[in-house]
Amino acid sequence: MKNISLFGTAHIHTPGFVKRLNARNDIKVISVWDHDQIRAQQNADLLNSKTIKDYTSVLNNPDLDAVIICSETNLHEEIIMKVAEAKKHCFAEKPLGMGQQDSERMMTAIENSGVMFQTGYFSRSNSVYLKLKQLIDDGTFGTISRIRLNNCHDGLRRNFFNDYLWMTDLNQAGVGAFGDLGTHVLDLLLWFMSDLESVTATFSSPLNRYSGCDESGEALLKFKSGVIASIAAGWVDIAQPFTVIVSGTEAHAHMNQKEIHLKSYKCSSKILNIHN
Numbered sequence: 001m002k003n004i005s006l007f008g009t010a011h012i013h014t015p016g017f018v019k020r021l022n023a024r025n026d027i028k029v030i031s032v033w034d035h036d037q038i039r040a041q042q043n044a045d046l047l048n049s050k051t052i053k054d055y056t057s058v059l060n061n062p063d064l065d066a067v068i069i070c071s072e073t074n075l076h077e078e079i080i081m082k083v084a085e086a087k088k089h090c091f092a093e094k095p096l097g098m099g100q101q102d103s104e105r106m107m108t109a110i111e112n113s114g115v116m117f118q119t120g121y122f123s124r125s126n127s128v129y130l131k132l133k134q135l136i137d138d139g140t141f142g143t144i145s146r147i148r149l150n151n152c153h154d155g156l157r158r159n160f161f162n163d164y165l166w167m168t169d170l171n172q173a174g175v176g177a178f179g180d181l182g183t184h185v186l187d188l189l190l191w192f193m194s195d196l197e198s199v200t201a202t203f204s205s206p207l208n209r210y211s212g213c214d215e216s217g218e219a220l221l222k223f224k225s226g227v228i229a230s231i232a233a234g235w236v237d238i239a240q241p242f243t244v245i246v247s248g249t250e251a252h253a254h255m256n257q258k259e260i261h262l263k264s265y266k267c268s269s270k271i272l273n274i275h276n
Contacts, residue, residue: 003027007069013093031044032052034071128260170212177203181234182232196221201231202218241256250265
């Protein structure tokens with residue numbers, strides 16, 4: 001049995017964590033902390049756990065194995081620094097930090113502590129992306145000329161953030177729509193190609209729902225290898241037919257969450273059905 005503490009319950013993915021933790025019979029949530037005591041109690045009740053007023057009070061508990069951090073992004077650095085100092089394994093929701101400097105400080109502290117750490121990027125474990133990574137590494141596409149990645153939904157039209165307004169406040173979240181969703185496909189892109197040279201991006205707010213918060217964006221990235229990539233991300237798209245397009249001198253592929261449609265000079269067009 002592993003003992004876990006939940007630090008912060010603000011994130012929109014918190015209900016998913018609660019559901020998964022309750023489904024595990026090898027994990028016990030021994031405490032829940034949030035600066036919002038009502039929110040902490042609600043989640044503690046769901047987890048059959050208890051609330052704590054000071055998250056540092058549990059870090060010296062030798063029975064505590066790991067921490068899950070679902071707080072507002074602007075609280076991450078303070079919490080993660082203390083978790084790393086206590087040498088507790090840690091998962092923190094994305095984005096890790098408000099910017100480059102605090103993220104690098106956290107990275108250094110985590111690496112120096114020697115603990116296991118993961119932030120909220122799950123796409124690399126998706127079987128479709130694993131297969132696409134294999135095709136890229138095997139040279140299936142020849143010389144890659146361009147990559148297109150999309151991660152969009154219509155969350156604003158469906159009022160996703162009514163209970164998570166902090167995610168629309170850049171002072172607490174650090175990012176708006178483009179950073180919230182674009183960070184997932186950026187993580188994939190930097191996994192596919194590691195020689196990033198330059199980036200430019202632009203954002204828009206077609207609905208202008210929350211002041212100062214972008215709702216959609218596009219980025220153009222150039223790699224030293226010559227590959228040009230683009231990223232689209234936002235909260236206002238009603239449909240997203242293709243999540244990734246990879247085009248090269250020998251093959252072309254477009255994919256959704258379950259299939260890769262591949263066409264190459266070496267073989268006729270085919271659909272690769274991938275199962276998790």
